[in-house]
Amino acid sequence: MAIGFLEIGFFSIGFRSSKFPMFFYEWRYNRHVSSQPDFQCLVCTRPFTLDAEVADTFEALAICRECKATVLNDDGRDDITSSSWQTTRIGRRSRTASIDSLEDTFSQEFSQLINLARRGRGADVDSSSVFPQHASYDSTPNRSQRWHASDDESDGLNYVDSVFGEIESTISFGDYGGDSDTSLDEHSMTARRISIPIDNDTYMNTDTDIDPMNAGLDQWDSDDQEDVQESGFDEAVNTIPQNQQQSHDIQLSGLSEDESEDAVWNWSVTIRHRANMTNLIEDMEAPEMRTALVGNPDDYVDARQFEMLLEQFAEESNSRRGSPPAATSFIENLPSVIISAIHQIEGDVICPICKDPIPTRTRAKQLPCMHLYHSSCILPWLSSRNTCPVCRYELPTDDAEYERSKQAITNVEVTHQFAIGAMEETNTSEHDAHVAEQPNSARRSRGWFFIAAAPVLCSAVLVQHPMDEDHEDKEEVEEARHKGSQTYFAVWQHQGDENHPARTQVLAEARQQQLHVHPLPASPSLEGNLWKYLPTKSNQEIRTLDEQVRLLILDVAKEQHHHQDAHNSLLNAIIDGAQDGRSAEETEDFIIGNCKTIYFGGHESTAVTAIWCLMLLATHPEWQERARAEAMEVCRGRTPLDIDALRRLKIVRMVIQETLRLYPPASLMMREALSDVKLGNIDVPRGTIVQVPRLLLHLDKNAWGADADEFRPERFANGVAAACGAAHMYVPFGHGPRTCVGQNLAMAELKVVLVRLLTNFAFSPSPMYRHSPAFRLTIEPGFGLPLMVTRLP
């Protein structure tokens, strides 16, 4: 299942994930059937002795036992005669119909759910108001202090949709408009371009496109389309031999359930009748073309290879030199807090180390990331490691070499090291030193906050901030508030604000300070956001789908758990973790919550980044060439791609980083004020949602320079700090305690995908492409991303 997730994340950009492994099996079958007694497994390349390992109908395929099990989906039924791949495929499908159909249905239900959510979002929020024009905020600097936003489990929950549980609104699932990203249909094969639609027209009207970046896309104006075609596409095409001047076609369009069930079979039939047509999928799946098209088979990575890569990745992380102890002075001055009802809103405070409760009225040690520990548990830990055991928040050390190397770290993949967390800013004196070291521009624009003055229902359960209890801390906060960093605000006006004195004040002050007040669209005549909860048709549908998704996840989990011995998968890890002393209901919630998080968080964000990468590479052929050259040099002949190779992909990393800067999939960072706070002169009432639009940070000319809107990967040549001065101005994965846990995995996935594609195909823009980044749950191409793809000689 874990690999299934990865595959989905991977191949939503073009391939049907569940079919991907099958391609390898078949392809290798066609190429490598042999009668030799000693074999290298055609799937995992591990040497094995035929007699010892294969004693059944898979003999002819020269696949080791483990891989054979994978081929058969670990159901232990290997009784097919795979005289042809089609037979195998169908056989497999019939044997594994239950899990396949479950997953398919699951995927479809998720898609519908997401689309409903998108529709809801589009209706709730005027996207144009969400993103103030870039020019406007530049012109309205406000000298006020930076506020540290409270971290809250319910980030974004109230604001966006109850469906998503604890997941931030920025994360969504990748079927883009209701159709499986994994399906292909026959129509798609007739076109002569790669079309990667990640959209569904049905919902187009509810979205307001944003295009604040125009990243090197001048040529995308519709007037210039012909030019693009001549200069971009023709140039690309001319670089390949005449007999290969064909573009390929992928159409990830929707099929009915029945159609998609038979998609592979239909495809196999179709290609026989379309001898002149090449297609990326065809390259992958058609036996008769495969040898010619694939070139080096090792240029592709299958699930097993990717798993090996991840294992290396994990080993490599483990083998890194351990972090040094936290600084003695830091340990000595670590603040204590007295546990009170405030800390126990969600039940007993549990020490993450010993798992015992920290009782009321006892003292606990609190790290800057807010995590609480028994003193006796955390102090020994800090004397050997400088990170929070829960979130790996890094603490100062006495190790000069370590601190120096930290400064010099150029790899943004380790974004846990973002130096400026909210609590750091208010609590540590080191912060002052850090600020002082920043270039002026970075100091000037310490952050962009977008205040949503929307009331939230759960504010009723939120009580005063712990800081209010502790006089010393309060003073410290006040002091921190006057540490002169500049913050810019835009205020979001919600209907009904005029009846709310505190919000009226916010808006009045905002106007007085020439801030931007953005009206939210009208809502029904109910107070606040209650209407979201009405049993409207849409809400009912959401609830039904939510319940169905819940049941489907549980079905898949149960099914998968039966294969525990065979599958040491992420899902099983989640299931095992869920049973850790929880009630049956809590166990279910845990499994469902985690599966949703992985699907929502791990899938679309990565897939949409891959798509934007391809778009930017297609429109910047010089970078495409550079990235390809590097990929060829580093990765050719490496079987499989290993962690060392990935690390050496500097240009590719820069391209990904720059893509994430211009098109951060998670567009908004949301935090809720747990208590009334003052931002400069603005009172922010408890319950206010503070939104940080990542684009405002990522496109800030003060931080990034005059070319902030342009695609210039070279800005990352010396790392994030060198690119923008202050690491917190680059936050595609968030920062602080809730930073993305999957960021390293995402970077690895993206590198593998790009390397494999770049070393085999050239990309150029399609005249059909209409540049329209749309703010939905992620920032995605509003009208899909058609690309022209040519196979490299």
Ligand code: HEM
């Ligand atoms: C390019 C790809 C990705 C991007 C841009 C991205 C971005 C983000 C962002 C912005 C957050 C919120 C951070 C915050 O609130 O400060 C987040 C959280 C999260 N991400 Fe990712 N993510 C990506 C890939 C992944 C992958 C591959 C996984 C897992 C397989 C993943 C799992 C998570 C989880 C579990 C969280 C919640 C962390 C927490 O609340 O403690 N993400 N991600």
